[in-house]
Amino acid sequence: MVLEHWSKKNPTLICRKSENFEIKLRGLPQMANPQDDISQVVILLEANPYFWGERISRAANSAETTGFTFDRFLEHVLLFINSLFLLNQANRVVVIATGATSCAYLYDSQASEVAANARTARAVKKQSVVEKITQKLEDFMSKEAVCDLNQGMEDTRYSLLSGSLSMALCYIQKVLRGAPPHPRPRILCLQGSPDAPPQYVTLPYIAIMNAIFSAQRSLVPIDACLVGDQPSAFLQQATHITGGIYQKPSTPEGLFEYLAMVFATDLYSRKFLQLPGASGVDFRASCFCHKKSIDMGFVCSVCLSIFCKGQRTCTTCNANFAPNKPSATGQKPKAS
Amino acid sequence: MGPEDDGVMPMEEDGDLDAEEQGRDLEAWERAYAEDRSWESLTEDASGLLLAVDVTQQQRQARRRYAASKGPRIQRGIIRYLFVICDFSRAAAEEDFKPSRMGIVANCVEAFVREFFDQNPLSHLGLIVIRSGVAKRLTDLSGSPEAHIRALRANLECSGDASIQNALDLARGYLSSIPTYGHREILFLYSALSTCDPGDIMDSINACKKANIRCSVVGLSAEIYICKTLCERTGGIYSVAISESHLKELVLEHAPPPPAIAEAAVASLVRMGFPTRGAEGAVAICACHREVKLGGGYTCPRCKGRVCELPTECHVCGLTLVSSPHLARSYHHLFPVPAFEEVAVTLHPSGKNDALRLCYGCQQELPVAGNKSVAGVRLECPRCKQHFCFDCDVYIHESLHNCPGCESLIK
Numbered sequence: 001m002v003l004e005h006w007s008k009k010n011p012t013l014i015c016r017k018s019e020n021f022e023i024k025l026r027g028l029p030q031m032a033n034p035q036d037d038i039s040q041v042v043i044l045l046e047a048n049p050y051f052w053g054e055r056i057s058r059a060a061n062s063a064e065t066t067g068f069t070f071d072r073f074l075e076h077v078l079l080f081i082n083s084l085f086l087l088n089q090a091n092r093v094v095v096i097a098t099g100a101t102s103c104a105y106l107y108d109s110q111a112s113e114v115a116a117n118a119r120t121a122r123a124v125k126k127q128s129v130v131e132k133i134t135q136k137l138e139d140f141m142s143k144e145a146v147c148d149l150n151q152g153m154e155d156t157r158y159s160l161l162s163g164s165l166s167m168a169l170c171y172i173q174k175v176l177r178g179a180p181p182h183p184r185p186r187i188l189c190l191q192g193s194p195d196a197p198p199q200y201v202t203l204p205y206i207a208i209m210n211a212i213f214s215a216q217r218s219l220v221p222i223d224a225c226l227v228g229d230q231p232s233a234f235l236q237q238a239t240h241i242t243g244g245i246y247q248k249p250s251t252p253e254g255l256f257e258y259l260a261m262v263f264a265t266d267l268y269s270r271k272f273l274q275l276p277g278a279s280g281v282d283f284r285a286s287c288f289c290h291k292k293s294i295d296m297g298f299v300c301s302v303c304l305s306i307f308c309k310g311q312r313t314c315t316t317c318n319a320n321f322a323p324n325k326p327s328a329t330g331q332k333p334k335a336s
Numbered sequence: 337m338g339p340e341d342d343g344v345m346p347m348e349e350d351g352d353l354d355a356e357e358q359g360r361d362l363e364a365w366e367r368a369y370a371e372d373r374s375w376e377s378l379t380e381d382a383s384g385l386l387l388a389v390d391v392t393q394q395q396r397q398a399r400r401r402y403a404a405s406k407g408p409r410i411q412r413g414i415i416r417y418l419f420v421i422c423d424f425s426r427a428a429a430e431e432d433f434k435p436s437r438m439g440i441v442a443n444c445v446e447a448f449v450r451e452f453f454d455q456n457p458l459s460h461l462g463l464i465v466i467r468s469g470v471a472k473r474l475t476d477l478s479g480s481p482e483a484h485i486r487a488l489r490a491n492l493e494c495s496g497d498a499s500i501q502n503a504l505d506l507a508r509g510y511l512s513s514i515p516t517y518g519h520r521e522i523l524f525l526y527s528a529l530s531t532c533d534p535g536d537i538m539d540s541i542n543a544c545k546k547a548n549i550r551c552s553v554v555g556l557s558a559e560i561y562i563c564k565t566l567c568e569r570t571g572g573i574y575s576v577a578i579s580e581s582h583l584k585e586l587v588l589e590h591a592p593p594p595p596a597i598a599e600a601a602v603a604s605l606v607r608m609g610f611p612t613r614g615a616e617g618a619v620a621i622c623a624c625h626r627e628v629k630l631g632g633g634y635t636c637p638r639c640k641g642r643v644c645e646l647p648t649e650c651h652v653c654g655l656t657l658v659s660s661p662h663l664a665r666s667y668h669h670l671f672p673v674p675a676f677e678e679v680a681v682t683l684h685p686s687g688k689n690d691a692l693r694l695c696y697g698c699q700q701e702l703p704v705a706g707n708k709s710v711a712g713v714r715l716e717c718p719r720c721k722q723h724f725c726f727d728c729d730v731y732i733h734e735s736l737h738n739c740p741g742c743e744s745l746i747k
Contacts, residue, residue, distance in 0.1 A: 103744035105699055163744025166732075170697030170740055173731045206671060209664035210737040217454070217735060241661060285610045285660035295612075295637035296655070298605035301415055301517035302596075303670055304458075304663050310605055319603035322516070 037268035038090045038183040040175050042168040044190060045077060045106065046227060047097040047137065048159040049144055051193040068252045073227060074137075076256040077190065078130050083260055085109075085129075092183055094171055095133060098164040098191075099144045100157065105167070106136040159193045161234065162207035165222075169211060172220055184267050186221050186244070189235060192228035205234070212238045221245075223263050227252050247276050288316065391711035392703070395726045396678070399713070412669050413519030413596040415606070416459035417477055418452070419507040420445060420523050422488070424467045425498035427528035427557065433580055437527045437556050438494050440580055444587045445525065446485050451591040453481045455669075457647055457662040459593075460518075462510065463488055464503055468496030469532050471503040477510060479647055498526070500562065501533035504540045504551070511549055517604045522572075523590055524553040524563070531562060545569050550594065554586045593669055608656045609637045611646070623651035668737035676715035676729050680705040697728035697740050717741050 046052075052070040059067025084091050095107040107129065165187070172185040196204040215222055221244035224235035231248055239246035249258045265273060284293045287308040298307045303317035313320050380386060422428075422445060428438040445463070452461055463474040463484050474487040504522070511520040522544070531537065544551055544566075552572035553563040559576050567574035573590075577583035611634035622629050623641045633642050634657065641652035647662050649655065681692055682705045695702055702725055703710040715724045722741030724732070732739060 101746045103740075108699060111699065160744050160746070162738060163740055166736060166738045166740035166743050167697060169736055170695075170728045170731060171699060173727065174698035174700055177727060203671075206664065206667045207738045207743050209661065210668050213661075213665055214736045214738075237661065284612065285663065294610065296607065296609045299608045299663070300603070301606050302411065302603045304414060304666055306663070307605065314603070321604050322602045 037266035038088060038092075039084070039266045040092045040094070040172065040183040040185040041084060042094045042096065042171060042185065042187045043077070043081070044161070044164045044168060044187065045095055045097050046073075046159060046190050046192040047140060047144070048100045048157075048193045049141065050100055050157045051159070051228065068227070068255075072253070073190075073192075073255065074134075076259065078133065079256050080259040080264065081107075081129055081133075083264060087264060088266075090183070092175075093129075094168070096164045096167055097137065097140050098159045098161055099140065100159060100193075101144055102140075103160055103163040103167060104136070104140050104143075106140065107133045157193065158196045158204075159191065161189070161191065162204055162211060165189070165208065165211040165215075169214055169218075169220070172218070176218065186223060186267060187215065188263055189222060189224045189238075191224065191226055191232055191235060194228065194230045195232050195234050208234050208238070212241050215242050221267065225249070225255075225258060225263060227255060245275055392713055395713045399678075399726075399729070411596045412593040414456065414458065414593050414666050414669060415518050416456055416521055416593060417461075417511060417514045417518045418459065418521040418523060419462045419464055419477075419511065420448070421464045421466065421471070421503045421507065421525070423498045423524065423526045423528055424465045424492075424494040425469075425496055425528045426494065427498065428494040430527065430557075433556065433583070438492060440583065441525050441527070441556070442488055442492055444584050445488055447584065448587050448591060449481045449484050451588055453479065454665075455591050456593060457665050458656075458658065460514075462507075464507055465491060466498050466503050467494060469499045469502065470496075471499065471506040473506060473510070477514070480645070497532040498528035498530070499533050500524070500526075500531040500566070501535065501537045501540045504537075504544055504566075508540070508544055508547055508549060512547060515604075515606075516602045517606060519594075519596065520547065520549040521594070522549055522551045523587075524551070525556070525587065526553055526560075526563060527556045529557050529560060537562060541566050541569050552590060554583065554590075556583065606656060608658055609650070610659060611635050611637055611643070611657050624648070671737075673733055673737055673739050673742075674718050675733070676717055676724060678713050679716045679723070681714060681723070682706060692723050695725040695728055696722040697724050697732065700725045700727075720745050 052073075055067060055069050059069060081093050081095070084093055092109045093107065094105070094109070097104050097106050109129075168187050172187075175182055175185055212222065215238075220242065222235075222238045222242045223244040224232065224239050224246045226232060226235070226246075226248040236246055238244065245262060247258060247262055249255060262275060265275070284295065285297065285306050286293050287297055287306050289307050289309070292308060294306070294308050298310055299305070300307070300314040300317065300319060300321075302319045303314060305314055305316040311321065422441055424438055424441075428436065428441065430437050433440040449461060452459070457479075460477040460479055461484060462477040464471055465474055466472075474491055475484050478484075503524070507522050511522075514520065541551075549570060550572050551566050551570040553567055553574050555563060555574070555576040557576075559574075564574050566572070575586045575589075577586055613632070613634055619628060619630055620633060620642045621627065622633055622644050624644050629642070629644065633644055634646055635642055636650040636653065636655060636657060638655050639650060639653040641650055643650065643657060647656070647658040650657055681702075683693060693702065693704075694700065701710050702714045702723055703712050704714075712726050715726070715729045716722070717724065717739050720739060720741035722739075724741075
């Protein structure tokens with residue numbers, strides 16, 4: 001299995017360096033500059049087996065050797081996590097897997113510290129970040145596979161972004177509740193699979209929007225980096241509303257460079273950088289009856305369902321509309 | 337204080353340290369003990385000895401109050417038209433609330449206005465003040481929080497008597513012209529203990545009832561019969577604040593949309609426009625400020641007029657202009673998260689239900705039956721059976737409106 005391969009081979013390459021570096025730094029006094037931004041990064045990792053499985057079969061069909069498969073993706077992300085610790089040893093990272101049937105915590109830099117302190121640190125060899133993540137990821141993937149066998153549904157091809165986003169926000173609330181000099185949180189969403197399909201658009205849409213508004217209220221930016229082929233309308237809105245960065249690399253093979261150049265920058269440093277700006281976000285609504293984007297429409301006053309034509313009753317909440325009302329509501333501004 | 341004084345006046349040294357520890361520069365007599373009422377949280381056992389503060393019990397109590405306010409799934413009036421009426425009569429100059437009742441009311445209204453538009457982006461709000469027996473409208477029903485706050489801040493003075501009837505009649509006049517699907521509401525922040533009216537106030541109350549206006553009052557002094565009657569007749573809530581924090585709590589309780597009364601508003605289809613954002617660099621004259629603006633802004637899809645911000649009504653053709661996130665912001669009132677239930681769990685040493693050791697939302701350790709190392713309550717979502725801590729429960733129900741467990745299960 002690819003994951004085993006990873007955990008055996010690479011930690012020696014990547015983590016030794018960072019650990020040595022950490023040891024050297026530990027002797028120095030803590031920098032007390034308040035503007036020295038310590039980040040709490042919550043990474044939502046795309047772990048949808050359908051998406052990555054399709055990638056593998058596509059790479060096999062076209063006989064390409066450079067296909068962007070899951071192990072390559074993971075390679076880039078693990079490098080990125082290690083470089084976050086290199087940027088500032090006080091940085092904290094949490095990784096949450098976004099699957100097709102469940103979501104789970106893969107790694108928490110704070111939790112691992114507590115566990116290491118409880119035991120005798122010398123006796124137990126410190127596990128590397130890579131080992132921890134790959135181990136949890138294997139558990140997660142085997143669970144996903146079991147769920148998949150049980151359900152066997154065709155419609156589960158989109159990832160449960162709303163779930164991992166909600167978990168990330170709960171975690172960030174815990175961080176913000178902590179002692180005052182807490183790190184500045186942000187969420188990085190690495191998404192590959194397409195948005196929820198239109199026939200399911202209402203419930204996942206509402207859940208994702210709820211999470212976005214909650215993030216906006218607690219000033220947590222949501223960054224998005226798309227590793228799939230399709231753009232994500234949900235994440236475009238999320239980054240626009242919360243003030244995060246949205247990027248869809250044209251060549252996902254160079255993912256690490258995008259991650260390091262754009263998404264590794266802490267919130268304070270972002271002020272001084274020319275980061276990719278938001279481009280045309282479509283805030284037009286789509287009607288519930290035909291799923292068409294509309295400029296002007298009718299909204300049920302009870303449940304706020306959107307329709308493109310006038311109706312007698314609301315198909316969502318069964319409210320009976322008073323006759324001839326739609327024409328009466330476009331009234332002239334009141335004289336005041 | 338020099339080092340040689342240390343031995344002479346140890347008591348004073350202690351006092352200084354205490355103040356420093358608390359991080360305040362206030363002298364002991366300047367601190368507001370009345371605000372936090374710390375003595376009220378102390379509990380005594382049967383023999384009168386003080387008990388340690390019980391975290392679990394406190395959390396249960398907080399949840400009980402919270403659960404009582406949230407009923408079952410009910411229809412809510414989402415498109416609201418609300419007048420906030422501030423009583424700035426002579427009584428508002430009283431200094432039982434610091435700095436004065438008027439200052440506190442202004443702070444509360446400011447917080448309320450922001451929270452109101454956050455929770456009800458499609459609603460409208462107006463401000464009325466009562467001064468010298470006369471009700472005066474500060475702002476018309478509109479959707480911009482900053483305009484209301486500015487107008488209130490510029491009008492902080494108080495004099496004369498208060499008149500409920502004048503204020504009711506004025507607000508009713510404005511509310512009678514709104515569309516039939518809107519929910520009409522009035523919220524009083526009333527400091528005075530009397531009302532000085534030109535006619536029979538009962539007529540005004542009945543007129544409000546007839547016009548389906550829901551009137552609520554938050555009192556600052558004591559319960560008054562006429563306010564109670566007003567709220568009972570019109571289906572509102574009457575409450576009297578006992579402290580500054582209580583007042584704020586009571587006022588903010590009016591921010592979520594109230595349960596809809598069946599006849600209060602007619603369900604109807606509202607025509608709305610979803611304007612597109614203007615291209616960067618395009619020059620246009622906006623209809624709201626009548627100024628030339630470069631870039632930004634939104635174009636009304638019906639009359640092509642330009643407005644600066646959403647949500648609003650088109651100043652040219654009167655079409656309600658919103659963007660889809662504004663609608664989405666209200667949807668959580670329609671699909672609330674079910675209330676979590678308190679459960680107790682014993683962990684098997686075999687690690688059978690090891691997944692229940694941590695809070696599903698934030699990975700915090702959860703309390704376990706028979707083990708006192710973690711205090712607090714353990715809560716379970718009735719739908720997805722995942723377990724959560726007290727803090728996540730509050731956050732999920734008050735801000736997030738999503739259950740992380742239900743969202744990460746395939747439906």
